[in-house]
Amino acid sequence: MKLLAILIVLLFFSASHAEEGRFAEVLASGTRQVRLAMDTPANRENLPFPEINKEMRETFLFDMNMSGTVVAFARDSAASPGGLSAGMVDFSPLLAEGYDLLVKSEYSLKGENLVLEYRLFDVINKKLLLSRRYLGTIREIRYFTHSFANEIVGVIDRAGGKGCFTSKIVYITTSSGNKEIAIMDWDGHNFRQITRNGSINLNPVFSPDGKEILFTSYKNGNPDLFRRPLSSGVDLKISSRKGLNITGSWSPDGKKIVLSLSKDGNSEIYTIDKNGDNPVRLTVNPAIDVSPVFSPDGAFIAFVSDRLGKPQIFIMNVDGGNVRRLTTLGSYNVTPAWSPRGDRIAYASMQDGFQIHTISVDGSDDRQLTASGNNENPAWSPDGRLIAYSSRQGRGEAINVMRANGEGQTRVSQGNGRATQPSWSFP
Numbered sequence: 208m209k210l211l212a213i214l215i216v217l218l219f220f221s222a223s224h225a226e227e228g229r230f231a232e233v234l235a236s237g238t239r240q241v242r243l244a245m246d247t248p249a250n251r252e253n254l255p256f257p258e259i260n261k262e263m264r265e266t267f268l269f270d271m272n273m274s275g276t277v278v279a280f281a282r283d284s285a286a287s288p289g290g291l292s293a294g295m296v297d298f299s300p301l302l303a304e305g306y307d308l309l310v311k312s313e314y315s316l317k318g319e320n321l322v323l324e325y326r327l328f329d330v331i332n333k334k335l336l337l338s339r340r341y342l343g344t345i346r347e348i349r350y351f352t353h354s355f356a357n358e359i360v361g362v363i364d365r366a367g368g369k370g371c372f373t374s375k376i377v378y379i380t381t382s383s384g385n386k387e388i389a390i391m392d393w394d395g396h397n398f399r400q401i402t403r404n405g406s407i408n409l410n411p412v413f414s415p416d417g418k419e420i421l422f423t424s425y426k427n428g429n430p431d432l433f434r435r436p437l438s439s440g441v442d443l444k445i446s447s448r449k450g451l452n453i454t455g456s457w458s459p460d461g462k463k464i465v466l467s468l469s470k471d472g473n474s475e476i477y478t479i480d481k482n483g484d485n486p487v488r489l490t491v492n493p494a495i496d497v498s499p500v501f502s503p504d505g506a507f508i509a510f511v512s513d514r515l516g517k518p519q520i521f522i523m524n525v526d527g528g529n530v531r532r533l534t535t536l537g538s539y540n541v542t543p544a545w546s547p548r549g550d551r552i553a554y555a556s557m558q559d560g561f562q563i564h565t566i567s568v569d570g571s572d573d574r575q576l577t578a579s580g581n582n583e584n585p586a587w588s589p590d591g592r593l594i595a596y597s598s599r600q601g602r603g604e605a606i607n608v609m610r611a612n613g614e615g616q617t618r619v620s621q622g623n624g625r626a627t628q629p630s631w632s633f634p
Contacts, residue, residue: 241363243271243308244282244301244330251315251322259348263312266349269394270356270372273617275592275610276363277308291326293335301330308336310359319344325355327362337362349396360590371588375632376595377401377411377420378606382624388422390437393588393595393608393631395619401435402442410454410628415461417632421445423453432466432483445483456500465489465499465508476510476527489527501525502545502568509533509543509552520554522568533570540564544585544594546611553585553594563596565611576613586629587611595619597627 245267248260264281271279291311301309309328314321321344327337337358341351353372360370372393380389380400388401388411402408406426413420419436432446432455446452450469457464462481467474476490476499490496494514501508509522517538523530534540539557546552552568555561560581566573580600587594591611598607598618606620606629620626 241277241308242306243277243279243310243359244304244306245279245310246282246284246312248312248314251313254316256316259314259316259345262348263352266352266394267310267356270353270370271359273593273608273610273615274356274360274370275612275614276360282306282309291324291338293328293333296328296333298328298330298333306330308359308363310355314348316345319346321345321348321351323348323351325352327359349392353392367592368590371590371593371631374589375413375417376586376606376619376629377413377632378597378620378629379408379411379627380620380622380624381626382622384624388420388435389626391606391620393593393619395606395621398622401437401440412456412630413632414457415459415633420630421455421457421464423455432464434481445481446479448486454498458501459503459505465501467497467499476508489523490530498542500543500545503547503549507568509545511541511543520552533568534566534573535570536564536573542584544587546587547589547591551611553587555583555585555596563594563613565594574613576609577616582607584628586631588631589633595629595631597629 245264248263250256268279268281271277291313307330309330312325314323323341325339326335329336339355350373356372357370361368374393375390376393377388377390379386385405386407388408389398390401391398404426406424409423411420411422419434421434423430423432429447430451430453431444432452434443434445448468448470451467451474453467455464455466463478465478468477473493474495474497475488476496478487479485492514494512496510496512499508499510506525507522508525509520511518512521518541519532520534520540520543521530522533537556537558540554542555544553551565553563553565556564561583562575563577563582563585564573564575580598582596582598585594585596593608594611595606595608597604604625604627605618606626607616608619609616
């Protein structure tokens with residue numbers, strides 16, 4: 208996480224019961240979609256920085272329109288420095304155009320140093336809802352904009368909490384010719400390659416605190432499990448037992464790792480300590496058991512097994528007891544991903560190529576989200592509103608993001624090579 212100074216100017220507004228009621232009607236579930244306008248960003252020195260304005264707008268509008276909470280538009284307006292108070296906003300044309308919310312922004316730039324202010328207004332009641340001031344460098348303008356978008360989602364969808372737009376995605380890239388691990392912002396910007404070992408690296412996943420990743424690498428010849436603290440860049444070997452050490456995943460508290468080991472002949476599910484000690488075998492079956500993942504409360508583990516002849520997703524208690532089959536549709540279902548809210552599991556099902564589904568944890572309400580190409584390895588955003596996945600359309604394979612209901616399917620990874628196996632940071 209970047210070090211920043213954020214000055215909180217004003218959080219929420221106080222309004223009469225009548226005003227609150229009118230705004231609540233707009234936000235209530237089942238009514239029309241909330242419309243938000245973003246005015247042209249203003250520069251305090253009246254200096255033209257079209258590239259800054261463009262970056263702020265593109266970042267903010269992409270966040271808001273992917274959130275599913277609002278439909279957001281750029282609104283061309285005369286950028287007037289010092290015009291961020293409600294008294295200086297003409298709400299009449301906004302009301303006539305059917306807008307409910309307005310975002311105004313203002314910034315100053317001295318060398319690399321940036322001061323950025325964002326404000327959110329309730330157009331219906333002509334009130335200030337939210338104000339934030341950010342101090343940093345020009346390189347942090349996207350991060351600041353993502354941060355304000357997070358806040359707006361929290362204001363609009365109070366039950367669901369803030370957005371996920373400051374989070375990152377780690378994934379496998381072949382841009383260098385090998386299967387290496389890379390990291391990017393959730394919207395595909397700020398690409399950074401993590402490993403450069405020239406080998407095969409697989410299944411990267413963020414730790415619950417977002418400070419390190421877990422992955423399997425063949426760099427020493429065997430598929431061993433490693434941890435990589437993002438601050439040090441040093442790989443720590445966690446499990447190098449004979450055979451497979453694959454599909455590792457963290458417990459919610461970060462103290463345990465669940466993975467698949469084949470040290471006893473076939474692939475079984477084990478838990479180990481964070482440092483790789485104290486292996487505990489959870490499955491005892493001649494079938495192949497892989498891809499285990501903890502439930503958000505740490506009480507259950509979902510995994511893939513072909514014990515019935517074809518790969519299906521199962522759930523068991525964290526001690527390995529009470530194994531029950533989850534998926535029943537289709538004959539080949541893999542890569543389960545538990546939603547942060549704990550109510551649904553995303554997975555990939557083979558039917559005219561792989562397609563992403565979600566299903567309730569009791570096995571009901573199976574929903575297919577994608578329909579074309581090959582789509583695999585779903586990963587939930589930390590707020591549960593979005594799903595990242597690898598998508599192959601034609602020859603290319605990229606990281607896509609969509610809303611949890613399947614809407615808004617959008618490619619986010621950039622550059623050359625294949626991009627696969629995404630994992631979303633938790634914070």
